[in-house]
Amino acid sequence: MNRVEGRDKVTGQATYAYEYDVEGVAYAFVVQSAIAKGRIRSLDASAALTTPGVLTVLSSADRPELGDTDDPELAVFQGPEIAYHGQAVAVVVAETLEVAREAARTGVRVEYDEEPHDVRLRPDHPGLYRPKVVNPGFPSRTEKGDVEAGLADAVVTVDEVYTTPALHNNAMEPHATIAVWGPDGDLTLYDSTQGPTGHRDITARVLGLPPERVRVVSRHVGGGFGSKGTPRPQAVIAALAARAAGRPVKLTLTRHQMYDMTGYRTPTIQRVRLGADAQGRLTALDHDVAEQSSTLKEFAEQTTVVSRVMYATPALRTDHHLARLDVPTPSWMRAPGETPGMFALESAMDELAIAAGMDPIELRITNEPDAEPGSGRPYSSRNLVACLREGAHRFGWARRDPEPGIRLEGRWLVGTGVASSTYPAYRRPTSASVSVLNGDFIVRVAAVDIGTGARTALTRIAADALGASPEQVRVEIGDSDLPKATLAGGSMGTASWGTAVVRACEALLKNGGKEATADTTDEVGEAADFARHAFGAQFAEVRVHADTGEVRVSRLLGVFAAGRIIAPKLARSQFIGGMTMGLGMALMEQTITDPDFGDFLTDDLAQYHLPACADVPAIEVAWIDEEDPYLNPMGSKGIGEIGIVGTAAAIANAVHHATGHRIRHLPITPDKLLI
């Protein structure tokens, strides 16, 4: 099925947050802190205020009143303290964007009492502590069996440190908001968000309004990858600016500003210790991470939780340590936790296979668990082995000589690698309604399409549930006035929204009337206790130039077991997109933090390299038909994130096979292969 809004998008008719025509709109531009730690001594906006065209300036100098200030990232302009470089310190509102921007640049004089900052994550950071829970609510530390004994008994061991750099989501559409206050004090936010309902509830709370006085409209969203999963400061700032100016206000963050204010993936320093017996069976698995958050807020990425899911082992320890630095608050970025965690675990598994003289696929199959190792819960379904076998067949793995560094084509060393991937199958309560209009069906749910094709998938789901053709179904999403829904995140959008849509459709068929609604709170709450995860096997072939260290990926294959695939065309795009992002993570993406100035150095798309078309080979995607009755009425698992999860390790393992060099520190840039 093609995208239902495809025509709107390619003809420019699809309206994104910044593009709504609002009468009398003014423009806002954010002023950011120039230091990473300290206090604002004085803030003088008089030059901006006397600039022709400037309407108003807001800052902590005249602290705007807010409701709930519990979230310090959203409690903007509440005090002089600076927690990170690039934090919002003021906003200028003007008749035009150009005037706002220039006045923000030159018309707001901020003087600081600067304090020494600390922005460098290191494994021996004195501030490292164990958070109580890690995102979204897992215990920080788990221990089962005797890890030290398991390692002592092992015939082969691996004990290595792997690091991943800070990474930025870099959604195509910037974080943008138009705020419009109605005559009766109601607020409408046209916003780029991954969840209109949650966005409304949170912004309402921060602004001290009841949620029914706020409406969030997000009909089309140009990507988020997690960074739009919760409101960002610009939504609150736009609302405050519009109130102060007495006019609707448009506010977008620039690409540079997005680097500071919209979240990023924490850098990680992971130590993995593995032990195995002579048959390759794990005797112990120990996975520990040091990562960072800001001084404002604790965000602890669940980096080592994957080790509770993947392999059978009698002794398992997973742990997280967090340093609170003078940096922006990290947040969700496509498969938070799984992505950096699996880079380390799956690199270590490759090292273990080599140490044990085993094929890396066989090693993984040998360690296939009967139940989830961390929890002991049964899997609702698990088909990692089938993915590995199918992938091995498609990729021609049987022909592979495991010897590293021996295949030279011209000056290019060729190698292949494999890694597993996994992602949990979540579901959250959602409501939906369906009504009949002139023989057609109108489905309403406050879901959102962030580019994944959610609108199309829901059309398909509703059509199937109603026994109607997709042409008869119109899906309305992207508006918090619609029945409340969970966010497009955690690869759970389709599962959560789809359940509610199916239940509403079933109710309609049953009552035979004009309208029906459903709320899945009870259904989701009462679900049986299973470990629910999608799995995948990812294969890479790379070429590494023997003289220059350049790495080119010549083949990528992903085979996934993700429940029933609802919309194959969209699913393929999601897998390919995830794998492309994983390729970027493997080879080029990194945000460099400047220890002296305390800011991000590579904060635009010329300096932060994302894969270009020339980097991306023809990616092959396949899936296993998986029947899992314990998921949801569609039998689906999420597909938005798993594609990224195993890619970096598969590529790093292939680089090792090509060159004999094990690169444990991403990204794999030429310098690391030259020396």
Place this chain on the structure above:
Amino acid sequence: MRPFDYVRAGDGRQAVGLHEPGTMYLAGGTNLVDLMRLGVAEPDRLVDVGRLPYDRIEPVPDGGVRIGATVRNSDLGAHPDIRRRYPMLARAVLSGASGQVRNMATVGGNLLQRTRCGYFQDVSKPCNKRAPGTGCPAIPGEHHNLAIVGHSDSCVATHPSDMAVALTALDARVHVTGTGGDRVVPMPGLHRLPGTDPQRDTVLEPGELITTVELPAPPVGRSTYRKVRERASFAFALVSIAALLDIDSDGIVRECRLALGGVAHVPWRAARAEDALIGSVAGEEAYAAAADAELALARPLPRNAYKVALARNLITSTLRELAP
């Protein structure tokens, strides 16, 4: 962006006449407009030279070619004579930026584009090149992709152009016009090392306008341009090389041209390597000796020593590839 005047010049003389202190020439704008947005360049006036009648690529009687300063990068890279007779130049141009940028970018603007050093582009930070006397934070800080030769305590930036590397290897002559009249600046020689005044990228005087780049007849030999970067396209070079090699029937190197990009404040003509190579017996040993002769000059910074190894490998492997 602060307000500025904009005028379009009809011819070179008029452009020069319109140039006053605070004026900058605007060609494709792909670098200058970016720098204006960032606040790095703050001209009072832009004189648009992008449509001056220097848009031709013409043969000259001595067998060379004249390339107008406003010829677009994409037209230069696609020009049949350039591709056939100066392949290293065509390849260098096409390895730069993206198709969209090359459609806008001009020859003059490409030569005079500014460094991509991150501190230079961030006005909140010190930088001797942008704000003389404020210091060079790249030396203690981020210099992974900065210079290994010819740098100073004041500045370790690199010149980012690919095209300029090929022009340097080809002995290009840059024709300029200014209030002081017309003159010809040879390459190498247009760009300068940072010394104590890194704010000056080139030897051009304020208001001097590039009109044409002239190339002598192409030297005999096989040539290429090879660029190493962190992604396969749309990235600046870590190290690049423009190379030409001609070996006589006795296996002796008759002619050799080598220039490196990404290693210095200027497109770096590897003259020592050329001298070492010309007259010697072609082969691995000679290539390695040539690379070593050049890289004896290298003074890598703490975090860019990999560029020395990379430059060395690039010189030897490119020469090996060019040998028949």
